[in-house]
Amino acid sequence: MELIWDGLRTALGLVAGLDPQVLEVSLLTLQVSGLATVAALVAGLFTGALLALGRFPGRRFLQSVINAGMGLPPVVVGLAVCLLLWRSGPLGGLRLIYTPAAMVIAQFVIAYPVMAGLSAAALQQVGPAFRLQVEAMGASRLQLLGAMLWEARYGVLGAVIAGFGSVISEVGASMMVGGNVVGQTRVLTTAIVLEVNRGNFDVAIALSLILLGLTYGAAAALTLVQQRKR
Amino acid sequence: MKTPVVEVQGLRVEKGGRSILSIDHLVVEEGEVMGLVGPNGAGKTTLLMVVAGLDMGFRGRVLVRGVPLEAGNLLSHRRRLGMVFQDPQVLDLTVLANVVAPLRYRGVPGREARRRAMEWLERLGIAGLAAHPARTLSGGERQRLALARALVTGPELLLLDEPFSSLDAPTRAGLIADLRRLLAALGVTAIVVSHDFTEVLLLARRAVVLMGGRIRQDGEPRSVFWHPADPEVARLVGMDNVWTGEVVSGPGGPRVRLGEWELDLPCPHPSGPVQVGVRPEAVTLCPDGRGLRAEVKAAVPHGPLIRVEFAGPVRLVALVPAAQGLELAPGARVTVDIPPASLHIFPTARP
Numbered sequence A: 001m002e003l004i005w006d007g008l009r010t011a012l013g014l015v016a017g018l019d020p021q022v023l024e025v026s027l028l029t030l031q032v033s034g035l036a037t038v039a040a041l042v043a044g045l046f047t048g049a050l051l052a053l054g055r056f057p058g059r060r061f062l063q064s065v066i067n068a069g070m071g072l073p074p075v076v077v078g079l080a081v082c083l084l085l086w087r088s089g090p091l092g093g094l095r096l097i098y099t100p101a102a103m104v105i106a107q108f109v110i111a112y113p114v115m116a117g118l119s120a121a122a123l124q125q126v127g128p129a130f131r132l133q134v135e136a137m138g139a140s141r142l143q144l145l146g147a148m149l150w151e152a153r154y155g156v157l158g159a160v161i162a163g164f165g166s167v168i169s170e171v172g173a174s175m176m177v178g179g180n181v182v183g184q185t186r187v188l189t190t191a192i193v194l195e196v197n198r199g200n201f202d203v204a205i206a207l208s209l210i211l212l213g214l215t216y217g218a219a220a221a222l223t224l225v226q227q228r229k230r
Numbered sequence B: 001m002k003t004p005v006v007e008v009q010g011l012r013v014e015k016g017g018r019s020i021l022s023i024d025h026l027v028v029e030e031g032e033v034m035g036l037v038g039p040n041g042a043g044k045t046t047l048l049m050v051v052a053g054l055d056m057g058f059r060g061r062v063l064v065r066g067v068p069l070e071a072g073n074l075l076s077h078r079r080r081l082g083m084v085f086q087d088p089q090v091l092d093l094t095v096l097a098n099v100v101a102p103l104r105y106r107g108v109p110g111r112e113a114r115r116r117a118m119e120w121l122e123r124l125g126i127a128g129l130a131a132h133p134a135r136t137l138s139g140g141e142r143q144r145l146a147l148a149r150a151l152v153t154g155p156e157l158l159l160l161d162e163p164f165s166s167l168d169a170p171t172r173a174g175l176i177a178d179l180r181r182l183l184a185a186l187g188v189t190a191i192v193v194s195h196d197f198t199e200v201l202l203l204a205r206r207a208v209v210l211m212g213g214r215i216r217q218d219g220e221p222r223s224v225f226w227h228p229a230d231p232e233v234a235r236l237v238g239m240d241n242v243w244t245g246e247v248v249s250g251p252g253g254p255r256v257r258l259g260e261w262e263l264d265l266p267c268p269h270p271s272g273p274v275q276v277g278v279r280p281e282a283v284t285l286c287p288d289g290r291g292l293r294a295e296v297k298a299a300v301p302h303g304p305l306i307r308v309e310f311a312g313p314v315r316l317v318a319l320v321p322a323a324q325g326l327e328l329a330p331g332a333r334v335t336v337d338i339p340p341a342s343l344h345i346f347p348t349a350r351p
Helices: A002-016 A020-053 A059-069 A074-085 A100-125 A128-136 A141-151 A153-168 A172-178 A188-198 A201-227 B044-052 B071-078 B095-105 B110-123 B139-151 B169-186 B197-203 B221-226 B231-236
Strands: B006-015 B018-028 B033-037 B059-064 B081-084 B157-161 B189-194 B206-211 B214-219 B241-250 B253-258 B261-264 B272-278 B292-302 B305-311 B315-321 B333-337
Touching: A002 A201, A020 A059, A020 A100, A020 A141, A020 A153, A020 A188, A020 A201, A059 A100, A074 A100, A074 A172, A100 A153, A100 A172, A128 A141, A141 A153, A153 A201, A172 A188, A188 A201, B006 B044, B018 B044, B018 B214, B033 B044, B033 B197, B044 B059, B044 B157, B044 B189, B081 B139, B095 B110, B095 B139, B110 B139, B139 B157, B139 B169, B169 B197, B189 B197, B197 B221, B206 B221, B206 B231, B214 B221, B214 B231, B231 B241, B231 B272, B241 B261, B241 B315
Parallel strands: B033 B189, B033 B206, B081 B157, B157 B189
Antiparallel strands: B006 B018, B006 B059, B206 B214, B241 B253, B241 B272, B253 B261, B292 B305, B292 B333, B305 B315
């Protein structure tokens, strides 16, 4: 019991005191996961639109691949990106391994199928009557997509919430491709694992609280937008 | 001769192996308001979707101002027409933004688009709702929005797919009156789909009757109303009395014999079997006892009128004013009159 209370007390102290190291780790976490989410959103929307509106051979196959990808284990993604970026690997020349960029890539791979799958589902929810109506109003394909995205915006926001949640909370891939280097690639999840291994439960609790706070804050902000005027 | 706005040639549409449409030739001229009527499943909506360029699953040719519809010109075609659906979908935006949208799609700048949209909201009587979310509108207001949205671009062709059928009677009446005024003022070429012939009578100058995907009759609405091409069309336009009788010659000219009833024919006709029809509105009650003897079977309200069913040598339906109809209890024996001029002789059935 004492362990928990002590932990909580130290944690609150670290958070309240804006410990520079904790701040740095939190900021990097937001940067890496935010960037990965935005990139995955752009690519995911494109793929989602293709799946929902397009008619091309292999559409069903692509849809099944995306759906399967929504449950991709982060460690496997980490391994794959690691192998690609390894100094002697095919993209080793880019010298990205153990940099934040490598983590963004790995997290992008994790979030992209989630975004694509969920935004395709949201677009497919828009009824055929709506599509016909907008087409009859003289919309081009791109304008139709715009109208459908607006119609499906709550579902798309749901995709963003799910995508961001999946990358900010993952640890395996970030650990493998980032290496958990102090001041360079240490993010909240990897730091928590390290501190627990070291026995520093109080720091681990502090970092966990911050992680929970960030996840909750982002989800709450998006939910607020999503539920406005509903 | 001017190029027709729409010309359909050898149009065939099949869905799931079933023929939906089979139209050899149909032309819609500039400025014409055409009513397209038919029962459910007649192919009316399908034809409209084909003409709108929203359903390309057809064989044959659809020419719009002489240019055949094809995948490459659908967008420019759709941008020249306005369309109102039976159950219009609205964008989850304000009423004004909904009317602005088709202008925005065509690249009209914002200020100009808003000005034109407001102008049309005023013409449709819903300018006061401009800032309201479109999803909060009532059925009638939503149809007015849909009309404003279809007309704001100044379409060359207006396509209306049963625009009134999901509205209640008073709302519908108001909207039909307004649309009638608008169509007359604009002179826009239009196709109005309906399964209610009275709408066509009020709005259109030409009626095309579609049944089972084929054109059964094409003519002035009044002429279809009084002289339907066959008993099925008769039923569609509300000519409830269709009988098979025998033409005999009488002292004052040919008469048609229906059992013990004999009716004067309005024009010469060779003797033999004949199919005749009478609109229920044309049948009158004769208080003086002269006329055809009939027994009241049932009397039910029909709007402000009473719909009375009589048993005679044939089944007879009449629409009579409520004041007269209320006197008619089932079993009552009365006499009725059918003016010769109201008697429609169907063209001899094809062998």
